[in-house]
Structure formats: C-alpha cells, structure tokens
Amino acid sequence: MATATEERLEEIWGEEPGPVSWFTTGDHKRIGRRYIVTALVFFLLGGIEAAFMRWQLAQPGSTHLTPEQYDELFSMHGTTMIFLFITPLFTGLANYLVPLMIGTRDMAFPRLNAFSYWIFLGAGIFLYAGFVVGAAPNGGWFAYPPLTGPIFDPGINMDIWSLGLIFLSISTTAGAINLIVTILKLRAPGMSLARMPLYVWAMFVTAWMMVLAMPPLTYANVLLQLDRNLGTNFFDPTAGGDPLLWQHLFWLFGHPDVYIIFLPAVGIVSTVIPTFSRRPIVGYPYVALATVLTGIIAFGVWVHHMFATGLPSLGLTFFAAASMIITIPSGVQVFAWLATIVRGRRPAFTTPFLFAIGFIVVFVIGGVTGVMFASVPFDQGVTDSYFVVAHFHYVLFGGAVFPMFAGLHYWFPKITGRTYSETLGRWSFWLIFAGFNVTFFPMHIMGLLGMPRRVYTYSPDLGVEGLNLLSSVGAAVLTIGIALVAINAIKSLIAGSKATANPWGAATLEWATTSPPAHYGFASIPIVHGRDPLWEQPDLGSDLTLTHGREILGTTITDADPEEPLPMPEGSVLPLVTALGFAAVFVSLLVGSVPAALVSTLLTLGLIGAWTWTLGGVPG
Amino acid sequence: MSVARVEPRGARSTGWWGMALFIVAELTLFGTAVASYLFLRFRAPTWPPPGVEDPDLVLGGIATVLLVGSSIPILWAERGIERGDVRRMRIGIAISIVLALAFLSIQGYEYASASFSWRTDAYGSLFFTILSLHGLHVIGAILIVSWLEARSFAGHFDGDHHVAVQTGALYWHFVDIVWLAIFSVLYLSPRI
Numbered sequence: 001m002a003t004a005t006e007e008r009l010e011e012i013w014g015e016e017p018g019p020v021s022w023f024t025t026g027d028h029k030r031i032g033r034r035y036i037v038t039a040l041v042f043f044l045l046g047g048i049e050a051a052f053m054r055w056q057l058a059q060p061g062s063t064h065l066t067p068e069q070y071d072e073l074f075s076m077h078g079t080t081m082i083f084l085f086i087t088p089l090f091t092g093l094a095n096y097l098v099p100l101m102i103g104t105r106d107m108a109f110p111r112l113n114a115f116s117y118w119i120f121l122g123a124g125i126f127l128y129a130g131f132v133v134g135a136a137p138n139g140g141w142f143a144y145p146p147l148t149g150p151i152f153d154p155g156i157n158m159d160i161w162s163l164g165l166i167f168l169s170i171s172t173t174a175g176a177i178n179l180i181v182t183i184l185k186l187r188a189p190g191m192s193l194a195r196m197p198l199y200v201w202a203m204f205v206t207a208w209m210m211v212l213a214m215p216p217l218t219y220a221n222v223l224l225q226l227d228r229n230l231g232t233n234f235f236d237p238t239a240g241g242d243p244l245l246w247q248h249l250f251w252l253f254g255h256p257d258v259y260i261i262f263l264p265a266v267g268i269v270s271t272v273i274p275t276f277s278r279r280p281i282v283g284y285p286y287v288a289l290a291t292v293l294t295g296i297i298a299f300g301v302w303v304h305h306m307f308a309t310g311l312p313s314l315g316l317t318f319f320a321a322a323s324m325i326i327t328i329p330s331g332v333q334v335f336a337w338l339a340t341i342v343r344g345r346r347p348a349f350t351t352p353f354l355f356a357i358g359f360i361v362v363f364v365i366g367g368v369t370g371v372m373f374a375s376v377p378f379d380q381g382v383t384d385s386y387f388v389v390a391h392f393h394y395v396l397f398g399g400a401v402f403p404m405f406a407g408l409h410y411w412f413p414k415i416t417g418r419t420y421s422e423t424l425g426r427w428s429f430w431l432i433f434a435g436f437n438v439t440f441f442p443m444h445i446m447g448l449l450g451m452p453r454r455v456y457t458y459s460p461d462l463g464v465e466g467l468n469l470l471s472s473v474g475a476a477v478l479t480i481g482i483a484l485v486a487i488n489a490i491k492s493l494i495a496g497s498k499a500t501a502n503p504w505g506a507a508t509l510e511w512a513t514t515s516p517p518a519h520y521g522f523a524s525i526p527i528v529h530g531r532d533p534l535w536e537q538p539d540l541g542s543d544l545t546l547t548h549g550r551e552i553l554g555t556t557i558t559d560a561d562p563e564e565p566l567p568m569p570e571g572s573v574l575p576l577v578t579a580l581g582f583a584a585v586f587v588s589l590l591v592g593s594v595p596a597a598l599v600s601t602l603l604t605l606g607l608i609g610a611w612t613w614t615l616g617g618v619p620g
Numbered sequence: 621m622s623v624a625r626v627e628p629r630g631a632r633s634t635g636w637w638g639m640a641l642f643i644v645a646e647l648t649l650f651g652t653a654v655a656s657y658l659f660l661r662f663r664a665p666t667w668p669p670p671g672v673e674d675p676d677l678v679l680g681g682i683a684t685v686l687l688v689g690s691s692i693p694i695l696w697a698e699r700g701i702e703r704g705d706v707r708r709m710r711i712g713i714a715i716s717i718v719l720a721l722a723f724l725s726i727q728g729y730e731y732a733s734a735s736f737s738w739r740t741d742a743y744g745s746l747f748f749t750i751l752s753l754h755g756l757h758v759i760g761a762i763l764i765v766s767w768l769e770a771r772s773f774a775g776h777f778d779g780d781h782h783v784a785v786q787t788g789a790l791y792w793h794f795v796d797i798v799w800l801a802i803f804s805v806l807y808l809s810p811r812i
Binding site (some may be wrong): 108109112173177178180181184185186211212214215216218219220222223226230231232233234236239240241242245248249252554563564566567605609612613616617619 | 627628632633634635637638641642644645646648649651652653656659660663664669738739740741742743744745746749763767771774776777781782783784
C-alpha cells in the first residue's frame with residue numbers, strides 16, 4: 001500500500017509511459033538500462049567478428065576471408081569490445097547502481113546523463129557505418145602510424161575510426177564527470193568516504209581515470225586527422241615528426257584504459273564476494289587504498305607496450321619496475337577476496353559467486369603472464385605473437401567479462417524485478433569457463449611456437465593447426481555458454497518469479513529499494529551509520545523525504561554532512577537533439593565539407609545555449 | 621529538517637564541481653599538447669628548424685598581458701553579481717570580451733605574417749596546432765560569457781542566483797592561465 005509520501009514522490013518523479021518520455025527521460029535507471037542493453041548489442045557484434053576470425057583461423061591457409069576483410073574484422077573486434085561494449089556497459093551499470101548505493105534519487109546532471117548515452121549510441125553507429133559504406137576501420141584498435149597515415153591507408157576507413165573515437169570521448173568524459181560529482185556531492189548523510197561501498201570506490205577511481213586518460217587519446221586522434229587531411233607532419237619522420245609520438249600518446253591512454261575496464265570489475269567482485277560469504281569484506285581500507293593506488297600507478301606504465309620500439313634501456317628499466325609494482329595492489333585485493341571467502345559462513349555457490357571465483361582463477365593466470373611481460377627481454381621475445389593475444393584476453397575477458405556476468409546475474413533481480421534460473425545460470429558459467437580456457441589457453445603455446453598476431457592466416461609448417469582448431473572449438477563452446485545467459489535472461493523476464501527487495505540478504509543500500517526501484521528510488525533518504533548499512537541498521541527510514549519538489553540532498557564531500565536540497569531539472573528532448581547536432585558535426589568532418597561543418601557547429605552551439613537557458617540556473 | 625531555499629553557490633553547488641572537473645580534463649588536453657611539443661623538440665637537431673626565426677616576443681608579450689589581464693574585469697564582475705549588482709557584472713564581462721578579442725586579433729596577425737605554415741615541418745605543425753587549440757578555447761570562453769550577458773538581460777541572475785556566472789568565470793580564468801604555459805613553451809622555450 002503506497003503511503004501519502006510515496007504518492008507525492010511518484011507525482012514528482014514519475015514519468016508518463018510512452019514514446020515522449022522515451023526521448024526526454026533523465027532517469028538514471030532508464031538511462032543505465034539503455035546503456036547496458038546497447039552495450040550488449042555491441043558485445044554481440046564484436047562476438048560475431050570474433051567468430052568469423054576463429055572460422056578463418058581454424059585451419060591453415062583458409063580463404064574464407066580476404067586479408068582486407070580480416071584487417072577490418074580484427075580492428076573492429078578490438079574497437080568494439082574496448083570502446084563500445086565493456087566501458088559503456090560498466091558505465092551503464094554504474095549509472096543504475098551508484099545513485100542507489102549512495103542513497104540518492106538521481107545522478108547530479110540528469111540531462112548530461114541522457115546526452116552521454118545519446119552520444120555513445122551515435123558514436124557507435126558512426127563507427128559501424130564503415131561496414132555499410134564498405135570502408136570499416138582497418139588499422140587495428142591501436143592505429144599505429146605510418147600504417148594508418150595518409151600514404152598507407154588512404155581510404156576513409158581510419159577517418160571513421162579516429163573521428164568516431166573523438167566523438168565517443170565526449171560521452172565518456174561527460175559521463176565520468178557526472179559520476180564523480182554524484183559520488184562527491186550526493187552521498188546519503190553519514191556515508192563518509194570511509195563508509196562508501198567498495199563498488200562506489202572503484203567507480204570513483206575509474207571515473208577519475210576516464211577524465212585524465214581520454215584527453216591524450218583525443219589529442220592523438222586530432223593529430224592523426226590533421227596529418228591525414230591537412231598535411232601536418234606530426235608522425236612523419238622526414239619532416240621532423242615521429243611515429244613514436246602516436247604510440248606514447250595512445251598508450252598514455254591505453255594502459256590506464258586497461259584499468260578503466262578492470263577496476264569496475266574489481267568493484268563488482270568486492271560486492272558479490274562478501275554478500276555470498278555472508279560477512280563484511282576482509283581489509284576494507286586496504287582494498288579501497290589498493291583501488292586508488294592502481295589508478296595512480298596505471299598512468300606510469302604505458303611504455304611497457306613499447307618495449308620493442310628501440311627506446312633507451314634506462315627508460316625501459318623504469319617502466320619495467322613500475323609494471324611489476326602495479327601487481328602489488330592487485331595482489332592485496334586478491335588476498336582480501338580469498339580471506340573473505342575462507343572466513344565466510346556457509347558460502348552460497350550461486351551463479352554470481354561462481355563467476356566471481358572463476359574471475360579470480362582466470363585473472364591470476366592473466367596476471368602471471370602480465371608479470372612475465374614486465375620483464376623486457378621476455379617481452380621482446382614474444383611481442384606481436386599470440387602469447388600477447390592470450391595474455392590480454394585472460395586479463396580483459398577473464399578480468400572484466402567474468403565479473404560483468406557476476407554483476408549482471410547479481411543485480412538482475414533488482415533491475416528487472418524477476419529472478420533468473422540458477423540451474424541455467426550454473427550451466428552457462430561452466431560452459432563459459434571451459435569455453436574460455438579452451439579458446440585462449442592454447443594461444444599461449446601458439447605464441448611461443450611463433451604464430452604472429454594480426455595476420456589473416458598461418459603456414460601449416462608452423463605446427464599450430466591442432467591448437468588453432470582446438471581454440472576455434474573452444475570459441476564455439478564459449479558462444480553456447482553466452483547464448484545460454486541470454487536465453488536465461490529472456491526466459492526470466494517473461495516467466496521468472498517476482499523478486500523480493502533483497503533476495504541475497506546483501507548489505508548495500510540499493511537493496512533497500514523495491515525490485516525494481518520506484519522512480520524516486522528511496523521514499524526517505526537513508527541516514528548511514530556504517531559500511532554495511534542493511535546488515536547494521538534494520539530500520540533505515542528517516543524523516544528526510546524531500547517532498548517539496550524535484551530535489552535531491554547535497555552533502556559535504558568527505559563526511560557527507562547534509563548541506564541543502566539541490567533542485568533537479570525535468571526531462572527534456574534537448575540532450576537528444578544536441579547529440580544529433582554533434583553527430584552532424586562529425587559527419588561533416590568525415591565527408592570533409594567545411595560549410596556543413598560550420599553550419600552544424602553553429603547549430604550545436606545554439607542547442608547548448610538553449611539547454612543552459614531553459615535550465616535557468618539548475619545544474620543539469 | 622528545514623532548509624533555506626537559496627541556490628547553493630561555489631563548491632556547495634554541483635554545477636561548480638562539474639566545471640572544475642571539465643577544467644581538469646581540459647588541462648590534461650593542454651598538458652598532452654605541451655608534452656607532444658617537447659617530445660618532438662628534443663628529437664630535433666636544431667629548434668626552430670633552420671630558416672625559421674624565433675616567435676616574436678614583443679607581440680606575444682602584449683597578447684599575454686591582454687589575455688591574462690582580462691581575468692581582472694571578470695573577477696570584478698563576479699564580485700559584483702555576488703552583491704546583486706547586475707550592471708557591474710555586465711560591464712566587467714564586456715571589458716573582458718574586448719580584451720580577449722584584442723588578443724585574438726594579435727594571434728590572427730601572427731598567423732597571417734608567419735614565414736612558415738603547418739605543412740612546412742613538425743615545428744610549424746606544432747606551433748599552429750597548439751595556437752589554434754588555445755584560440756578555439758578563447759572563442760569558447762567568449763561565447764560562454766556572452767551567453768551570460770544575454771541571460772542577465774532575461775533576469776536569470778541576482779545576488780542569490782549566479783552559480784552559472786561563477787562557473788563561466790572559472791572557465792575564463794582557466795583559459796587565461798593555461799595561456800601562460802603555452803606562451804612559455806611556444807615563445808620562450810625555443811630561446812633556451
């Protein structure tokens with residue numbers, strides 16, 4: 001039975017169902033769901049690209065794909081999985097969960113949030129339009145010049161890639177700023193930094209890393225565009241440029257990006273493991289500190305991607321040392337998880353818990369090969385071979401996709417209001433775990449035997465055809481496992497039983513809301529007294545209902561002492577229209593039309609003006 | 621809990637934090653630009669390349685004084701609106717815009733009179749790209765504060781409601797201060 005407060009809050013925060021609110025909504029839960037679903041569509045596309053590659057590589061000397069097609073497929077596979085799948089998926093999950101976990105009603109800037117999603121969607125379509133016009137990006141997800149320069153890659157393929165990523169970086173940066181301000185200013189009273197859930201810590205550090213890592217990538221792409229289209233000489237050594245400048249800038253983004261992908265996964269695991277071990281995490285301050293330290297050290301290791309480029313050995317030594325040091329905070333976290341499981345009571349081996357444990361196993365293997373790479377002579381021996389492919393799939397698929405599946409199963413009842421099938425969930429875990437290892441473990445051996453990466457086929461003399469066939473069979477098993485997750489989700493959405501508010505008996509605040517949460521989230525803003533509020537405080541209610549209007553509570557950034565209610569904007573179509581304006585700018589740049597670029601830029605500026613004008617001083 | 625219905629300002633406002641973080645991202649962008657310049661500079665045998673004279677310190681110096689000086693009227697405008705003085709805010713912003721336009725004119729003259737272009741060599745590419753990157757930011761800052769002027773005529777700001785003016789001013793100061801780094805690198809560092 002809805003109370004008077006709840007009715008009033010529904011009146012303030014509710015949205016008309018139907019197509020209008022679909023385009024205007026600023027509700028973090030709807031936007032979060034959208035991010036997740038869109039990112040999963042890109043996961044499917046990236047997976048199809050991978051399937052084509054494994055089909056081609058199953059036997060030596062295959063001609064299913066031309067070298068040109070293979071180049072496009074591996075370039076778009078990497079670009080998709082990094083930029084369009086895993087990062088937006090974790091952004092979407094954070095969009096949904098962070099406001100609920102910190103006990104507030106929305107993100108700090110709801111319109112900016114909607115805008116970030118539309119830009120992500122637009123940039124994704126922009127990047128995939130290359131397949132439609134027959135010129136998909138073909139220079140790898142790392143896009144090293146001179147291979148991607150105007151001489152060796154003259155088509156628009158890499159223009160689509162670099163403009164698409166500049167376009168996407170608007171979304172990533174805006175989303176990250178939104179998340180940081182939300183975490184700093186909107187935590188429920190009493191949730192000091194030392195009581196913040198570890199998932200929120202992980203997303204806080206991740207968002208900071210996004211703010212600091214995207215600009216080098218964007219700048220590198222601007223320089224690449226200028227070299228390709230306006231005749232500058234940044235990467236041309238005959239005119240004083242240097243192709244290594246690209247590699248420095250790219251990996252100055254690229255290595256932190258590995259942790260931008262990995263830290264949200266760490267946050268999920270640090271949430272799932274205590275819930276199913278039924279005890280608070282062991283060493284909370286050390287895990288939080290390790291997250292922050294990882295984020296900092298991640299900016300000092302980029303040169304380990306460049307050990308084979310002829311840099312001075314003194315520099316290499318420094319980066320080798322930094323690359324070994326970064327294993328220490330990761331080790332601290334792994335031991336904290338293991339200690340939590342060991343010291344837990346009656347651990348419940350549910351699907352999310354299985355994925356979390358599977359993650360620890362796979363990630364430790366990836367970590368071990370990572371330490372091997374930190375050693376310069378070893379790295380120089382296996383660089384550009386399948387050993388590298390094996391390593392980073394253990395780290396990225398093992399380190400991020402396993403936790404993603406843990407998280408998607410764990411929060412499925414909260415987000416959809418339905419429970420999934422545990423039986424199907426366990427089957428999918430074991431198929432994915434087996435399929436993953438059969439696909440990627442043989443690649444270590446192929447690499448040591450000398451199979452080069454980024455090449456469309458291999459010689460039968462290399463002695464790797466058996467391993468390649470095994471790897472392709474593994475990929476098929478992996479695909480069946482992932483399909484089973486999708487079947488489970490669809491079946492549960494249609495016929496799953498209704499989920500209770502807190503089916504796992506978890507400790508964090510999102511489980512205090514109904515499943516799925518109401519538009520307003522919490523009927524009254526919780527007042528937090530510890531790190532595990534739902535375990536420590538049976539009665540969370542307060543008299544902070546904020547029923548004057550569309551308001552959320554601002555609190556101080558370290559102690560979360562209440563300040564004042566902050567007004568929040570209504571939904572608007574302007575974020576969508578402004579994102580379309582940006583899309584017009586990037587399409588104009590791609591076709592190289594100066595008048596169209598000028599007109600669309602002016603139009604976009606006008607839309608941003610209208611956006612700020614109509615807000616009338618309310619940040620949004 | 622009863623609370624006053626006053627718009628939060630400065631660091632109590634989410635808007636202020638949003639702008640501060642945007643500036644952090646922008647600073648990283650300019651930091652990357654400066655690092656790229658130094659990276660290519662230290663690989664070159666001579667800098668600037670033979671036949672290219674050092675950038676003109678007199679013109680560059682005047683431009684620097686104009687741009688950095690333009691932060692003062694903005695500061696004055698901000699203090700004005702904090703006391704509810706909309707007229708003082710408008711005058712301050714207008715003076716700042718004039719100073720920034722004078723800065724851009726000098727930049728335009730430098731573009732037109734340079735003996736090299738962005739196509740000549742990496743030095744030319746770096747010089748014009750970094751200068752243009754900053755110039756676009758100056759134009760952006762002018763657009764932001766012009767918009768604040770326009771909004772002031774619609775009555776959007778008074779002594780209790782002006783967080784947008786604070787954030788706009790913050791961006792203006794950032795564009796001015798980052799110029800000092802760019803001036804040091806583009807104009808002063810070739811002389812070392």
